Amino acid sequence: MDLVQRVQPDFVKGQGLLPTVVVDANTKDVLMVAWMNEESYKRTLATKETWFWSRSRQELWHKGGTSGHTQQVVRATLDCDGDTLLLEVIPKGPACHTGASSCFFNEIELL
Amino acid sequence: MDLVQRVQPDFVKGQGLLPTVVVDANTKDVLMVAWMNEESYKRTLATKETWFWSRSRQELWHKGGTSGHTQQVVRATLDCDGDTLLLEVIPKGPACHTGASSCFFNEIELL
Numbered sequence: 001m002d003l004v005q006r007v008q009p010d011f012v013k014g015q016g017l018l019p020t021v022v023v024d025a026n027t028k029d030v031l032m033v034a035w036m037n038e039e040s041y042k043r044t045l046a047t048k049e050t051w052f053w054s055r056s057r058q059e060l061w062h063k064g065g066t067s068g069h070t071q072q073v074v075r076a077t078l079d080c081d082g083d084t085l086l087l088e089v090i091p092k093g094p095a096c097h098t099g100a101s102s103c104f105f106n107e108i109e110l111l
Numbered sequence: 112m113d114l115v116q117r118v119q120p121d122f123v124k125g126q127g128l129l130p131t132v133v134v135d136a137n138t139k140d141v142l143m144v145a146w147m148n149e150e151s152y153k154r155t156l157a158t159k160e161t162w163f164w165s166r167s168r169q170e171l172w173h174k175g176g177t178s179g180h181t182q183q184v185v186r187a188t189l190d191c192d193g194d195t196l197l198l199e200v201i202p203k204g205p206a207c208h209t210g211a212s213s214c215f216f217n218e219i220e221l222l
Binding site for chain 1: 117118130132135139140141143144150156158159163184185186187189190191192193195207208211214215216217218219221222
């Protein structure tokens with residue numbers, strides 16, 4: 001029995017889309033969460049840059065394709081049941097369209 | 112004008128569910144991704160422990176409610192457009208049902 005379980009991405013459960021967490025490989029900061037369909041998954045692995053599926057525009061989206069703020073993928077991991085992807089990247093610029101390095105900047109007050 | 116923008120969670124866009132990234136507050140490891148509806152969001156903020164919505168069981172789920180492996184929330188952040196939540200937690204045990212500390216252990220080979 002092979003102890004290394006090769007889990008494949010489960011594009012069925014999420015109706016064709018896998019939530020993808022992008023973290024900075026150096027700082028470990030969570031930069032963004034975006035959606036990946038099978039085609040963007042293939043392109044991400046082939047190019048080692050992040051590709052997503054834009055739910056609002058309904059199109060493939062090469063992160064940094066116009067801004068130049070691409071993300072070089074250095075590690076990719078699926079979770080236990082293969083329905084979520086984690087990418088460790090070296091970002092060439094801010095992840096957020098607002099110009100912030102990370103999209104997660106709206107802190108919720110915990111009382 | 113208030114420079115601090117108070118973004119509210121957008122439960123509409125994700126058909127009532129917000130993808131939620133849970134990271135270890137100390138190691139910054141991504142532990143798991145799960146789904147939150149409005150009720151689990153309220154309970155998480157009220158109890159400072161993680162509550163989710165199980166899509167497969169269609170029920171509220173108090174993480175660690177039976178195993179004792181609860182997650183104490185020490186920081187919560189919404190992303191730029193309020194449709195994804197990031198929780199920093201102190202875990203009382205492994206995050207994964209397999210017993211692994213993190214659900215992300217299936218590394219994808221990058222050729």
